[in-house]
Amino acid sequence: MRFFPAATALLLASGMSISSAGAQAAPLPQPVPCPAAATAQLDGFYRWFLATRDGGRSEFQSQKQRFTPELYRELRAAFALQPADGRFVDFDPFSNSQVGSNGHRITGCRRAGDGLLLMRVEVLAGLGPSRTSTVPLDYVLSPDGQSWRIADIRYPGEVSFSLRSYLQGLLKQP
Numbered sequence: 001m002r003f004f005p006a007a008t009a010l011l012l013a014s015g016m017s018i019s020s021a022g023a024q025a026a027p028l029p030q031p032v033p034c035p036a037a038a039t040a041q042l043d044g045f046y047r048w049f050l051a052t053r054d055g056g057r058s059e060f061q062s063q064k065q066r067f068t069p070e071l072y073r074e075l076r077a078a079f080a081l082q083p084a085d086g087r088f089v090d091f092d093p094f095s096n097s098q099v100g101s102n103g104h105r106i107t108g109c110r111r112a113g114d115g116l117l118l119m120r121v122e123v124l125a126g127l128g129p130s131r132t133s134t135v136p137l138d139y140v141l142s143p144d145g146q147s148w149r150i151a152d153i154r155y156p157g158e159v160s161f162s163l164r165s166y167l168q169g170l171l172k173q174p
Contacts, residue, residue, distance in 0.1 A: 029110040029111050029112060029118070030110065030111070031108050031109065031110055032109050032110060032111050032117075033109065034106060034108065034109040034117075034119060035109070035117070035148070037146060037147050037148055038109065038117055038119060038141050038148040039106055039119075041066055041141070041147060041148050041149070041150070042104075042106060042119060042121060042139060042141075042150075043104075043106070044066070045063060045066050045094075045150070046094075046103075046104040046121075046123075048062070048063060049094055049101065050101060050102070050103065050104075056094070057079045060075065060076065060079060061076075065149075066149060066150055067149055067150045067151075068142055068149045068150065068151045070151075070164075071150060071151055071152060071163070071164060071167075074164065074167040074168065074171065075093070075167065077167075077171055078167050078170055078171060081170070086173075087170055087173050088170075089167075089170070092125075093153060093163050093166075094123070094137075094153075095123045095125040095135055095137075096123075096125075096135050096137060096155050097123075097125040097126075097135055099125055099126055099127055100125070100126065100127065100128075101123050101124065101125050102124045102125070102126060102128070102129050102132050103123070103124040103132075104121050104122065104123050104124065105121070105122045105124075106119060106120070106121055107120045107121070107122055107136075108120045112140065115142070115143050116140055116141065116142055116143075116151065117140070117141040117142075117143075117148065118138050118139070118140060118141075118154075119138070119139045119141055120136060120137070120138055120139075121136070121137045121138075121139055122134045122135070122136055122137075123135045123136075123137060136156055136157075137153055137154070137155060137156075138153070138154040138155075138156060139152075139153055139154075140152040140153070140154065140162075151164075152164045
């Protein structure tokens with residue numbers, strides 16, 4: 001996985017915890033079948049996302065119903081930041097890359113505390129359909145009536161972090 005120096009520096013400077021490959025990981029919850037409504041939510045989001053030209057930032061408001069209110073607010077505020085502000089989202093949070101995305105695949109689900117669901121999504125990111133690599137993302141989904149909302153995205157790997165922690169650190173900076 002490619003992780004970007006600006007994001008790493010922000011995480012370290014803000015005091016957020018990141019874990020390295022050598023750290024002891026907590027045991028994963030047992031796999032469960034992915035609920036159809038959760039799968040439909042992520043598949044629908046990626047259909048929209050893959051069809052957009054700019055990673056969806058200019059049309060992001062159309063996806064509001066797919067996110068928890070907290071994550072949606074944080075994403076909108078962070079997407080509004082520009083390099084001239086001295087801080088901005090310098091990677092695509094839906095592929096954890098700085099290149100285009102060409103597809104996705106849901107590979108499994110696990111239950112988390114408080115009724116949350118962890119859904120592993122493998123995103124094909126790269127410069128074109130024949131030049132891609134698989135980037136794993138763990139979506140945290142929160143139940144919302146008969147549906148599910150995206151509450152966070154966790155980026156596993158050599159340097160792991162969560163989208164909410166990253167956004168909160170980015171938005172706290174002056």
